[in-house]
Amino acid sequence: MVILSKPKDPLFPGVPLIDLSKPDSKNLIVKACEEFGFFKVINHGVSTEFISKLESEAIKFFSSPLSEKEKAGPADPFGYGNKTIGHNGDVGLVEYILLSTNTEFNYQKFASILGVNPETIRAAVNDYVTAVKKMACEILEMLAEGLKIHQRNVFSKLLMDEKSDSVFRVNHYPPCTEVQESSGSLIGFGEHTDPQIISVLRSNNTSGLQILLKDGHWISVPPDQNSFFVNVGDSLQVMTNGRFKSVKHRVLANSMKSRLSMIYFGGPPLSEKIAPLASLMEGEDSSLYKEFTWFEYKKSAYKTRLADSRLVLFEKI
Ligand code: GA4
Numbered sequence: 001m002v003i004l005s006k007p008k009d010p011l012f013p014g015v016p017l018i019d020l021s022k023p024d025s026k027n028l029i030v031k032a033c034e035e036f037g038f039f040k041v042i043n044h045g046v047s048t049e050f051i052s053k054l055e056s057e058a059i060k061f062f063s064s065p066l067s068e069k070e071k072a073g074p075a076d077p078f079g080y081g082n083k084t085i086g087h088n089g090d091v092g093l094v095e096y097i098l099l100s101t102n103t104e105f106n107y108q109k110f111a112s113i114l115g116v117n118p119e120t121i122r123a124a125v126n127d128y129v130t131a132v133k134k135m136a137c138e139i140l141e142m143l144a145e146g147l148k149i150h151q152r153n154v155f156s157k158l159l160m161d162e163k164s165d166s167v168f169r170v171n172h173y174p175p176c177t178e179v180q181e182s183s184g185s186l187i188g189f190g191e192h193t194d195p196q197i198i199s200v201l202r203s204n205n206t207s208g209l210q211i212l213l214k215d216g217h218w219i220s221v222p223p224d225q226n227s228f229f230v231n232v233g234d235s236l237q238v239m240t241n242g243r244f245k246s247v248k249h250r251v252l253a254n255s256m257k258s259r260l261s262m263i264y265f266g267g268p269p270l271s272e273k274i275a276p277l278a279s280l281m282e283g284e285d286s287s288l289y290k291e292f293t294w295f296e297y298k299k300s301a302y303k304t305r306l307a308d309s310r311l312v313l314f315e316k317i
Pocket of ligand 1 (some may be wrong): 077084085088090143167169194195301303306
Protein backbone atom coordinates (compact mmCIF):
# COMPACT_ATOMS: atom_id res chain seq x y z
CA MET A 1 0.00 0.00 0.00
CA VAL A 2 1.29 3.47 -0.84
CA ILE A 3 0.70 6.06 1.86
CA LEU A 4 0.32 9.43 0.27
CA SER A 5 1.40 12.37 2.34
CA LYS A 6 -1.22 15.04 2.86
CA PRO A 7 -0.92 17.79 0.25
CA LYS A 8 0.56 20.94 1.69
CA ASP A 9 -2.00 23.56 2.69
CA PRO A 10 -2.01 26.38 0.18
CA LEU A 11 -0.73 29.64 1.66
CA PHE A 12 -3.45 32.28 2.08
CA PRO A 13 -2.80 35.41 0.01
CA GLY A 14 -5.30 37.66 1.84
CA VAL A 15 -3.59 38.48 5.15
CA PRO A 16 -4.06 42.27 5.63
CA LEU A 17 -0.82 44.14 5.01
CA ILE A 18 -0.11 47.26 7.06
CA ASP A 19 2.67 49.62 6.03
CA LEU A 20 3.49 51.52 9.22
CA SER A 21 5.17 54.31 7.26
CA LYS A 22 1.87 55.25 5.56
CA PRO A 23 -0.28 57.87 7.32
CA ASP A 24 -3.60 56.22 6.37
CA SER A 25 -2.67 52.94 8.11
CA LYS A 26 -4.83 53.58 11.18
CA ASN A 27 -8.07 52.90 9.32
CA LEU A 28 -6.62 49.78 7.71
CA ILE A 29 -5.50 48.49 11.13
CA VAL A 30 -9.02 48.96 12.54
CA LYS A 31 -10.49 47.11 9.52
CA ALA A 32 -7.97 44.25 9.89
CA CYS A 33 -8.73 43.93 13.62
CA GLU A 34 -12.46 43.78 12.87
CA GLU A 35 -12.24 41.32 10.01
CA PHE A 36 -9.37 39.06 11.04
CA GLY A 37 -8.01 40.08 14.44
CA PHE A 38 -4.71 39.63 12.62
CA PHE A 39 -2.42 41.47 10.20
CA LYS A 40 1.11 41.67 8.83
CA VAL A 41 3.31 44.72 9.39
CA ILE A 42 6.02 46.10 7.12
CA ASN A 43 8.25 49.18 7.57
CA HIS A 44 8.13 48.36 11.27
CA GLY A 45 11.35 50.09 12.27
CA VAL A 46 12.76 47.17 14.28
CA SER A 47 16.46 46.85 13.51
CA THR A 48 17.47 43.66 11.69
CA GLU A 49 20.57 43.60 13.90
CA PHE A 50 18.44 43.10 17.05
CA ILE A 51 16.42 40.41 15.30
CA SER A 52 19.39 38.41 14.02
CA LYS A 53 21.36 38.73 17.27
CA LEU A 54 18.53 37.21 19.29
CA GLU A 55 17.68 34.66 16.62
CA SER A 56 21.25 33.36 16.51
CA GLU A 57 21.40 33.02 20.33
CA ALA A 58 18.09 31.12 20.20
CA ILE A 59 19.36 28.78 17.46
CA LYS A 60 22.52 28.10 19.52
CA PHE A 61 20.41 27.38 22.60
CA PHE A 62 18.00 25.01 20.85
CA SER A 63 20.94 23.17 19.20
CA SER A 64 22.36 22.28 22.63
CA PRO A 65 21.86 18.74 23.99
CA LEU A 66 18.46 18.19 25.60
CA SER A 67 20.07 17.37 28.94
CA GLU A 68 21.68 20.83 28.92
CA LYS A 69 18.51 22.67 27.87
CA GLU A 70 16.53 20.92 30.59
CA LYS A 71 18.76 22.64 33.15
CA ALA A 72 16.85 25.83 32.26
CA GLY A 73 13.47 24.13 32.81
CA PRO A 74 10.79 23.14 33.44
CA ALA A 75 8.74 26.19 32.42
CA ASP A 76 6.67 27.03 35.52
CA PRO A 77 5.58 29.23 33.82
CA PHE A 78 9.00 30.73 32.92
CA GLY A 79 12.03 28.82 31.68
CA TYR A 80 12.65 26.09 29.09
CA GLY A 81 9.75 23.84 28.14
CA ASN A 82 9.67 20.82 25.87
CA LYS A 83 6.39 19.49 24.37
CA THR A 84 4.35 20.26 27.49
CA ILE A 85 2.41 23.56 27.26
CA GLY A 86 0.82 24.97 30.43
CA HIS A 87 -0.10 22.63 33.27
CA ASN A 88 -3.36 21.13 32.11
CA GLY A 89 -2.34 18.40 29.69
CA ASP A 90 -1.57 20.29 26.47
CA VAL A 91 1.31 18.96 24.39
CA GLY A 92 2.79 19.91 21.02
CA LEU A 93 5.81 19.25 18.84
CA VAL A 94 7.53 22.34 20.16
CA GLU A 95 10.26 23.37 22.56
CA TYR A 96 10.31 26.87 23.90
CA ILE A 97 11.64 29.51 26.25
CA LEU A 98 9.20 31.69 28.20
CA LEU A 99 10.40 34.87 29.92
CA SER A 100 8.84 37.70 31.85
CA THR A 101 9.83 41.03 30.28
CA ASN A 102 9.38 43.42 33.19
CA THR A 103 10.38 41.59 36.36
CA GLU A 104 14.04 40.92 37.02
CA PHE A 105 14.70 37.72 35.10
CA ASN A 106 17.61 35.44 35.93
CA TYR A 107 19.48 34.61 32.70
CA GLN A 108 22.24 32.66 34.48
CA LYS A 109 21.08 29.18 33.40
CA PHE A 110 20.60 30.19 29.75
CA ALA A 111 23.94 31.98 29.76
CA SER A 112 25.89 29.05 31.14
CA ILE A 113 24.34 26.69 28.57
CA LEU A 114 25.40 29.14 25.84
CA GLY A 115 28.78 29.72 27.47
CA VAL A 116 28.32 33.50 27.59
CA ASN A 117 27.88 36.21 30.18
CA PRO A 118 24.25 36.55 31.41
CA GLU A 119 24.42 40.27 30.50
CA THR A 120 24.93 39.36 26.83
CA ILE A 121 21.64 37.46 26.80
CA ARG A 122 19.84 40.08 28.86
CA ALA A 123 20.96 42.79 26.41
CA ALA A 124 19.92 40.74 23.35
CA VAL A 125 16.44 40.13 24.81
CA ASN A 126 16.06 43.71 26.07
CA ASP A 127 17.11 45.32 22.77
CA TYR A 128 14.66 43.17 20.82
CA VAL A 129 11.76 43.43 23.27
CA THR A 130 12.15 47.21 23.69
CA ALA A 131 12.02 47.74 19.92
CA VAL A 132 9.05 45.40 19.42
CA LYS A 133 7.18 46.95 22.35
CA LYS A 134 7.71 50.41 20.83
CA MET A 135 6.20 49.17 17.57
CA ALA A 136 3.29 47.52 19.47
CA CYS A 137 2.60 50.85 21.21
CA GLU A 138 2.65 52.75 17.90
CA ILE A 139 0.12 50.27 16.52
CA LEU A 140 -2.08 50.59 19.62
CA GLU A 141 -1.98 54.40 19.34
CA MET A 142 -2.96 54.22 15.67
CA LEU A 143 -5.78 51.89 16.70
CA ALA A 144 -7.05 54.36 19.29
CA GLU A 145 -6.99 57.13 16.68
CA GLY A 146 -8.71 54.92 14.13
CA LEU A 147 -11.41 54.18 16.73
CA LYS A 148 -11.75 57.95 17.35
CA ILE A 149 -10.85 57.58 21.02
CA HIS A 150 -9.70 60.91 22.48
CA GLN A 151 -7.02 59.43 24.69
CA ARG A 152 -4.44 58.25 22.15
CA ASN A 153 -2.49 56.21 24.71
CA VAL A 154 -5.50 54.45 26.23
CA PHE A 155 -4.14 51.02 25.18
CA SER A 156 -0.42 51.74 24.85
CA LYS A 157 -0.09 53.15 28.39
CA LEU A 158 -0.85 49.65 29.70
CA LEU A 159 2.21 48.23 27.93
CA MET A 160 4.35 51.25 28.85
CA ASP A 161 3.47 50.92 32.56
CA GLU A 162 6.49 49.67 34.50
CA LYS A 163 4.21 47.03 36.03
CA SER A 164 2.96 45.83 32.62
CA ASP A 165 2.61 42.05 32.85
CA SER A 166 4.13 41.21 29.47
CA VAL A 167 5.68 37.94 28.38
CA PHE A 168 8.21 36.93 25.74
CA ARG A 169 8.32 33.50 24.13
CA VAL A 170 10.68 31.81 21.69
CA ASN A 171 9.26 28.68 20.06
CA HIS A 172 11.27 26.10 18.15
CA TYR A 173 9.42 23.55 16.02
CA PRO A 174 11.94 20.87 14.99
CA PRO A 175 11.68 19.50 11.44
CA CYS A 176 9.43 16.47 10.99
CA THR A 177 10.46 13.33 9.12
CA GLU A 178 8.60 12.01 6.05
CA VAL A 179 7.30 9.07 8.05
CA GLN A 180 5.61 11.37 10.51
CA GLU A 181 4.32 13.55 7.73
CA SER A 182 2.50 10.69 6.02
CA SER A 183 0.21 10.42 9.01
CA GLY A 184 -1.26 13.88 8.35
CA SER A 185 -0.97 17.20 10.13
CA LEU A 186 0.87 17.26 13.40
CA ILE A 187 0.21 19.89 15.99
CA GLY A 188 3.14 22.09 16.96
CA PHE A 189 1.10 24.45 19.14
CA GLY A 190 -2.60 23.74 19.57
CA GLU A 191 -5.37 26.21 18.72
CA HIS A 192 -5.88 29.01 21.21
CA THR A 193 -6.41 32.74 21.61
CA ASP A 194 -3.88 34.90 23.45
CA PRO A 195 -5.14 36.32 26.77
CA GLN A 196 -3.20 39.62 26.62
CA ILE A 197 -3.91 42.87 24.71
CA ILE A 198 -1.70 42.40 21.67
CA SER A 199 0.81 39.80 20.44
CA VAL A 200 3.62 40.54 18.00
CA LEU A 201 5.26 37.59 16.24
CA ARG A 202 8.33 37.29 14.08
CA SER A 203 9.36 33.94 12.59
CA ASN A 204 11.93 32.58 10.19
CA ASN A 205 10.80 31.67 6.68
CA THR A 206 9.23 28.31 7.63
CA SER A 207 5.44 28.04 7.39
CA GLY A 208 3.22 26.51 10.07
CA LEU A 209 1.14 29.36 11.52
CA GLN A 210 -2.58 29.14 10.80
CA ILE A 211 -5.41 31.45 11.79
CA LEU A 212 -9.13 30.68 12.00
CA LEU A 213 -11.29 32.87 9.78
CA LYS A 214 -14.78 34.02 10.80
CA ASP A 215 -16.24 31.54 8.29
CA GLY A 216 -14.69 28.65 10.24
CA HIS A 217 -11.82 27.90 7.82
CA TRP A 218 -8.23 27.52 8.95
CA ILE A 219 -5.82 29.33 6.62
CA SER A 220 -2.03 29.05 6.45
CA VAL A 221 -0.16 32.31 6.88
CA PRO A 222 2.72 32.74 4.39
CA PRO A 223 5.85 33.17 6.52
CA ASP A 224 7.95 36.30 6.08
CA GLN A 225 11.07 36.75 8.13
CA ASN A 226 11.24 40.47 7.32
CA SER A 227 7.79 41.30 8.67
CA PHE A 228 5.92 41.07 11.93
CA PHE A 229 2.52 39.51 12.50
CA VAL A 230 0.16 41.07 14.99
CA ASN A 231 -2.88 39.56 16.66
CA VAL A 232 -5.66 40.86 18.84
CA GLY A 233 -5.71 39.30 22.32
CA ASP A 234 -8.70 38.59 24.60
CA SER A 235 -8.14 41.78 26.64
CA LEU A 236 -8.37 43.99 23.54
CA GLN A 237 -11.56 42.14 22.57
CA VAL A 238 -13.04 43.12 25.94
CA MET A 239 -11.77 46.73 25.81
CA THR A 240 -13.44 47.16 22.41
CA ASN A 241 -16.60 45.44 23.75
CA GLY A 242 -16.26 42.66 21.18
CA ARG A 243 -15.73 44.95 18.16
CA PHE A 244 -12.34 43.30 17.70
CA LYS A 245 -12.16 39.52 18.16
CA SER A 246 -9.10 37.79 19.56
CA VAL A 247 -8.06 35.49 16.75
CA LYS A 248 -7.80 31.70 17.19
CA HIS A 249 -4.49 30.47 15.86
CA ARG A 250 -2.30 27.36 15.91
CA VAL A 251 0.95 26.05 14.48
CA LEU A 252 1.23 22.86 12.42
CA ALA A 253 4.56 21.14 12.76
CA ASN A 254 4.62 19.11 9.57
CA SER A 255 7.43 20.96 7.90
CA MET A 256 10.74 19.57 6.68
CA LYS A 257 12.44 22.71 7.93
CA SER A 258 12.61 23.87 11.51
CA ARG A 259 10.50 26.89 12.46
CA LEU A 260 11.66 29.48 14.96
CA SER A 261 9.29 32.16 16.19
CA MET A 262 9.62 34.92 18.78
CA ILE A 263 6.49 36.43 20.27
CA TYR A 264 6.00 39.45 22.50
CA PHE A 265 2.70 39.34 24.42
CA GLY A 266 1.82 42.85 25.60
CA GLY A 267 -0.26 42.70 28.77
CA PRO A 268 -1.58 45.22 31.34
CA PRO A 269 -0.49 45.54 34.99
CA LEU A 270 -1.99 42.79 37.19
CA SER A 271 -4.22 45.24 39.08
CA GLU A 272 -5.70 46.79 35.90
CA LYS A 273 -9.48 46.55 35.42
CA ILE A 274 -10.23 45.18 31.98
CA ALA A 275 -13.49 46.68 30.74
CA PRO A 276 -14.93 48.14 27.54
CA LEU A 277 -14.01 51.78 26.92
CA ALA A 278 -17.01 54.05 27.53
CA SER A 279 -16.84 55.53 24.02
CA LEU A 280 -17.12 52.06 22.48
CA MET A 281 -20.31 51.14 24.33
CA GLU A 282 -23.81 51.95 23.17
CA GLY A 283 -25.11 52.82 26.65
CA GLU A 284 -23.53 53.00 30.09
CA ASP A 285 -24.45 49.43 30.92
CA SER A 286 -24.05 47.75 27.57
CA SER A 287 -20.82 45.93 28.41
CA LEU A 288 -20.82 42.35 27.13
CA TYR A 289 -18.47 41.38 29.95
CA LYS A 290 -18.45 41.12 33.73
CA GLU A 291 -15.88 43.31 35.51
CA PHE A 292 -12.51 41.71 36.12
CA THR A 293 -8.87 42.56 36.67
CA TRP A 294 -6.04 41.20 34.55
CA PHE A 295 -4.90 39.24 37.63
CA GLU A 296 -8.31 37.51 37.85
CA TYR A 297 -8.35 36.78 34.14
CA LYS A 298 -4.85 35.38 34.15
CA LYS A 299 -5.50 33.20 37.18
CA SER A 300 -8.57 31.75 35.47
CA ALA A 301 -6.71 31.35 32.12
CA TYR A 302 -3.98 29.26 33.70
CA LYS A 303 -6.62 26.74 34.83
CA THR A 304 -7.83 26.20 31.25
CA ARG A 305 -6.69 24.03 28.37
CA LEU A 306 -5.26 25.78 25.29
CA ALA A 307 -8.34 25.27 23.08
CA ASP A 308 -10.82 26.42 25.73
CA SER A 309 -12.58 29.69 25.23
CA ARG A 310 -11.37 31.68 28.21
CA LEU A 311 -13.62 34.71 27.73
CA VAL A 312 -16.95 32.83 28.02
CA LEU A 313 -16.45 32.69 31.80
CA PHE A 314 -16.48 36.50 31.83
CA GLU A 315 -19.33 37.11 29.41
CA LYS A 316 -22.60 38.52 30.74
CA ILE A 317 -25.45 36.12 30.24
C1 GA4 B 1 -1.18 31.40 25.25
C2 GA4 B 1 -0.38 32.68 24.92
C3 GA4 B 1 1.03 32.68 25.54
O1 GA4 B 1 1.88 31.79 24.81
C4 GA4 B 1 1.00 32.23 27.04
C5 GA4 B 1 0.45 30.81 27.06
C6 GA4 B 1 0.40 30.10 28.43
C7 GA4 B 1 1.63 29.21 28.66
O2 GA4 B 1 2.17 28.65 27.72
O3 GA4 B 1 2.01 29.08 29.83
C8 GA4 B 1 -0.94 29.31 28.44
C9 GA4 B 1 -1.75 29.83 27.20
C10 GA4 B 1 -1.01 31.07 26.75
C11 GA4 B 1 -3.23 30.14 27.55
C12 GA4 B 1 -3.88 29.12 28.52
C13 GA4 B 1 -2.90 28.52 29.54
C14 GA4 B 1 -1.75 29.50 29.73
C15 GA4 B 1 -0.84 27.78 28.39
C16 GA4 B 1 -2.20 27.37 28.86
C17 GA4 B 1 -2.71 26.15 28.67
C18 GA4 B 1 2.37 32.41 27.69
C19 GA4 B 1 -0.10 32.94 27.75
O4 GA4 B 1 -0.03 33.96 28.38
O5 GA4 B 1 -1.29 32.21 27.60
